[in-house]
Amino acid sequence: MKEERFYAASAVLNDQMCVAGGRVGHNIYLSVELYNPVVNTWTYIPPMKIKRCHHALVSYNGRLYTFGGYDGLNPLNSMVSFDPRKGKWKSLKPMNERRYGFCAVVYNDEIYAIGGRKLRSVKRYNIRTNTWTNVSSLNHVRYGSCACVVNGKIYVIGGGDEELNTTIEAYDGTINEWKIETNMKTPRYDASVVAL
Missing domain, CATH: 2.40.128 (Lipocalin)
Structure with a gap:
């Protein structure tokens, strides 16, 4: 990958592996990397709106959904979705309770x-x-x-x-x-x- 990460989250999006957020030391990431196994390369896609570690990332119907986690100060309940066709993250309804x-x-x-x-x-x-x-x-x-x-x-x-x-x-x-x-x-x- 382009960045070292732990407590990141991963999912498969359109036959590519996606790794989002995570941390190294006290730095928590917004960045998201996509791995294409056909050409063996990692590329960045647009970063998340909030930095997250200890969060979840799932893929459904050609979109990514990331939610919860920890931003370095507080547990999170927010949720966002990424549509690769538009190249943008969109805020969705937050969870009822914060969790990481x-x-x-x-x-x-x-x-x-x-x-x-x-x-x-x-x-x-x-x-x-x-x-x-x-x-x-x-x-x-x-x-x-x-x-x-x-x-x-x-x-x-x-x-x-x-x-x-x-x-x-x-x-x-x-x-x-x-x-x-x-x-x-x-x-x-x-x-x-x-x-x-």
Whole structure:
């Protein structure tokens, strides 16, 4: 990449990898980089409106959505969307609560913000109506966890708060319920996961 980053967020946008925000030392970034694997190059796209680390970034229907995180002084609840055709970031409805160190996925055409520092709550964003609603809360606080969607369920892995977690929870949207599915052998924090 062009810049060193940690606590950044990533997503795939139109077959390219996007990395947004993050920090090095006390510097928190606005910048967003896009990796094109065909030509093996990183390029900048327009920066976000607010610098963020510990935030979420998802891609849906050819757009990026980034939300929450930490700006160096405060946790954030704001959300913005990037349309590559227009080359601009647009402000959207903020979350009802500030959160950072959380994970997010797109599930059933909606965006889910899951857990975070001292949080078990889960919020769902409806892209069509630009609204946030509550869904069932996690069984455990999940700070620094990761998530993916497999076989019609959201799986949230690891994280914790006072203690690191080995549990994996699964969310079934048809019954709006989280269940503990299994345990890992090793607790994990600030890990990442992908569905293959």
